[in-house]
Each structure stands twice: as structure tokens, then as C-alpha cells.
Amino acid sequence: MTNAYTVQQPIQITEIFPNPKGKDGNNEWVELTNFGDSKINLENFILDDEEGGSKPYKISQIKGAPPQIDPNESIIISKTDSHISLNNTDDSVRLFDQNNELIDSVSYAKTEEGKSFAKTRILSEQGEKSIFRWTSPSPNKPNQPLYRLEGVVASSPEIKEDFYFTFMPKNSQKTLKITFDENIMDFNTAKLTFQKGKVAQLLTSKKSNREFTLLDYKLDYKTEENQKLQNNVQNLNTSPSTTSPLDRESRSISLQSQENSSTETSSTSPIESANTTEEKSIQSIVPQKTTIELLIPLIVIIVLIITLLFLFKLKKTKIKNKIETWNQQSL
Numbered sequence: 001m002t003n004a005y006t007v008q009q010p011i012q013i014t015e016i017f018p019n020p021k022g023k024d025g026n027n028e029w030v031e032l033t034n035f036g037d038s039k040i041n042l043e044n045f046i047l048d049d050e051e052g053g054s055k056p057y058k059i060s061q062i063k064g065a066p067p068q069i070d071p072n073e074s075i076i077i078s079k080t081d082s083h084i085s086l087n088n089t090d091d092s093v094r095l096f097d098q099n100n101e102l103i104d105s106v107s108y109a110k111t112e113e114g115k116s117f118a119k120t121r122i123l124s125e126q127g128e129k130s131i132f133r134w135t136s137p138s139p140n141k142p143n144q145p146l147y148r149l150e151g152v153v154a155s156s157p158e159i160k161e162d163f164y165f166t167f168m169p170k171n172s173q174k175t176l177k178i179t180f181d182e183n184i185m186d187f188n189t190a191k192l193t194f195q196k197g198k199v200a201q202l203l204t205s206k207k208s209n210r211e212f213t214l215l216d217y218k219l220d221y222k223t224e225e226n227q228k229l230q231n232n233v234q235n236l237n238t239s240p241s242t243t244s245p246l247d248r249e250s251r252s253i254s255l256q257s258q259e260n261s262s263t264e265t266s267s268t269s270p271i272e273s274a275n276t277t278e279e280k281s282i283q284s285i286v287p288q289k290t291t292i293e294l295l296i297p298l299i300v301i302i303v304l305i306i307t308l309l310f311l312f313k314l315k316k317t318k319i320k321n322k323i324e325t326w327n328q329q330s331l
């Protein structure tokens with residue numbers, strides 16, 4: 001493994017387009033992005049698919065120009081130049097530097113026609129992670145990030161032009177509009193699932209500062225912190241919400257994606273990469289606060305109370321002894 005090397009490696013495979021609509025022809029491409037601070041020349045870097053597939057392509061020029069990428073820029077290497085055919089079933093894309101060192105690789109186990117497999121950042125209060133997912137192609141353009149929101153349903157689903165409910169993220173006093181469509185769930189299920197006061201984690205894409213689109217979700221109630229959040233919203237609510245069988249159930253639609261943490265090495269072998277191509281749900285993406293973390297403040301309070309009681313008792317005993325001594329003396 002060349003973990004340290006890979007983490008520092010600024011050139012990454014950020015998007016691949018293996019299955020264009022209709023005849024694939026030369027319409028397939030691979031997008032590379034420079035995350036470093038300086039311009040990088042890709043001359044003599046090698047692009048390849050899985051072991052034993054198409055002939056490796058030694059990068060010499062891109063559209064007749066030297067193959068250079070500026071910081072935070074992306075380039076497309078099309079099949080016209082590379083002659084690399086990507087399977088519409090499963091395949092890999094691998095990038096080697098001029099020393100023939102593998103610097104990045106991406107594998108997939110299936111494709112969606114007309115969609116690209118794009119490295120996507122997931123932003124949340126805990127930081128960010130990257131996954132690969134099938135989405136609308138964005139050649140030469142930054143891949144749109146996703147947002148993981150944690151908080152409480154502020155108002156139950158309604159229909160106005162589209163399905164939506166409102167949501168209040170933790171540490172925020174402003175509600176967001178969360179739209180969703182029937183690919184996520186039908187309206188009646190949504191009404192049961194996203195009742196007012198329900199604590200949830202939502203995976204969304206951003207439409208505007210106040211409007212997000214739901215892609216995946218997870219309901220969550222057990223923690224003390226969530227109970228408080230829930231109570232806060234319930235107190236705002238005059239009509240108590242009814243409980244449904246869904247209340248005790250943690251539900252999740254699987255997000256068809258490949259987890260590929262940005263902190264992990266991406267220079268895994270095609271076999272290892274294939275193993276991580278399993279569909280993963282938001283549950284595996286979302287780090288949970290442990291019970292221990294939540295119990296610590298409680299333990300501290302209990303210890304304090306015990307100490308205070310002990311001190312109080314000690315003092316009481318001393319006073320009692322004094323009174324007895326004084327009584328004896330006065331007798």
C-alpha cells in the first residue's frame with residue numbers, strides 16, 4: 001500500500017462516463033482533477049482500465065495541447081484519445097504516474113446508461129467524506145456536493161407543486177424546505193415517516209440556501225440529545241403528534257453509492273475496490289455519537305452530588321458531635 005503517497009497525491013479520478021446513452025462509440029470519458037496548489041503536467045502519466053482490458057494509454061497531449069491541469073481544474077480524457085473502452089457491466093479505471101506508480105483507481109460493479117460515476121463530497125457538521133455515485137454527468141465541472149443534515153422535522157409533509165416538509169437542523173433556528181419525489185417514497189408513507197418532531201438525518205442535494213432535495217434518510221431517536229431536540233419542537237407544537245409503528249423503526253433507503261473516504265487510500269487494487277462497491281446506506285456513512293460520550297456529563301453530575309452529600313453529612317456529624325459535647329459540658 002502506498003497510503004501516505006496517495007493522500008498527498010493531488011491528481012484524482014473524479015468522474016467516469018462508461019455508458020453513454022445509445023451507442024457508446026467514442027463518447028466515453030474520464031475526468032481528472034488537480035486538488036494541489038500548483039499546475040501539474042500529466043505527460044507520461046498512464047490511464048488504464050482493469051487488468052487485461054484495453055491497452056494502457058500513455059498521456060501525451062489533450063486536444064492537441066500539453067496535458068496540463070491548473071489547481072482546482074478538471075480535464076476530460078476522452079476515448080477518442082485514450083482508446084480505452086469501459087465495460088457497461090463492471091470495470092475499473094486506474095491512473096499511474098510517470099514512474100508507473102498507481103496513484104488512483106475507481107471500480108464499479110454496474111452502470112446506469114447516460115449517467116456518470118462521480119466522486120461526490122458529503123458535507124456535514126462532522127466534516128466531509130467522499131463517495132462515488134451515479135449521477136448526471138458534469139464533464140470539466142466540479143461535481144455537486146451532497147449535504148447531510150441532522151435535526152428535527154418542523155412540519156409534516158405537504159403537497160404544493162411538489163412534496164415537501166420543513167426541517168430544523170441542529171444548532172439552527174431557521175427551518176429548511178426539504179422536497180422529495182416519489183422515487184424516494186409516496187406521499188402517505190412520507191406523512192407517517194416524517195411526522196413533526198421526528199429526529200432524522202437527511203442526505204440531500206442543495207437547491208438553494210433554504211431548499212434541499214431529499215435523497216436518503218435515517219430516523220433516529222434513542223439519544224438523550226435527540227430527545228431534547230424532539231421535546232423542543234414538540235413544545236412548539238400544540239397538537240401532539242400520533243405515534244406510528246414507524247416510530248420504533250430505523251429506516252433507510254440504500255444510497256446507490258460506493259463509499260470512498262477521502263482520508264482513505266484510493267490506490268486499492270481492483271479486487272479490493274470491487275469489494276467496497278457494495279451499495280451502502282447513509283447509516284454506514286454517518287458516524288454516530290457513542291453512548292459513552294453522552295453518559296460522561298451524567299456521570300460527572302452524579303459524582304458531584306455524591307461528593308456534596310458526603311461533605312454535607314460529614315459537616316452534620318461534626319455539628320452533632322459539637323452539640324453533644326456542649327450539652328455534656330453544660331450538664
Ligand SMILES: [Ca+2]
Binds near residue numbers: 018
Ligand atoms: Ca462502455
Ligand SMILES: [Ca+2]
Binds near residue numbers: 014137142143
Ligand atoms: Ca465533473
